[in-house]
Amino acid sequence: MALLQANKDLISTGIKEFNALLNQQVFSEPLVSEEAMVTMVDDWVNLYINYYRQQVSGEQEEQDRALEELRQELKTLSVPFLDKYRAFLKSL
Numbered sequence: 001m002a003l004l005q006a007n008k009d010l011i012s013t014g015i016k017e018f019n020a021l022l023n024q025q026v027f028s029e030p031l032v033s034e035e036a037m038v039t040m041v042d043d044w045v046n047l048y049i050n051y052y053r054q055q056v057s058g059e060q061e062e063q064d065r066a067l068e069e070l071r072q073e074l075k076t077l078s079v080p081f082l083d084k085y086r087a088f089l090k091s092l
Helices: 005-024 034-053 060-090
Strands: none
Touching (some): 034 060
């Protein structure tokens, strides 16, 4: 079953906003460990999911599917960011 257009639009907006957040990060002193950065990114994902949870529409199943899709997309976006951070730590 396809997602409602309103939920597709919310997912698209969430992806754009999360990507902007990741692109704004500057790696500098003081450093945080790789594990701490993974935790922060997970927290950011959860923050976005909780924010958009209030905005998705449709029946509960539709809302759950939309939020799961958003979570997967945000996790996918976080992988290159975390790889970049790991590379930064190794370069020091």
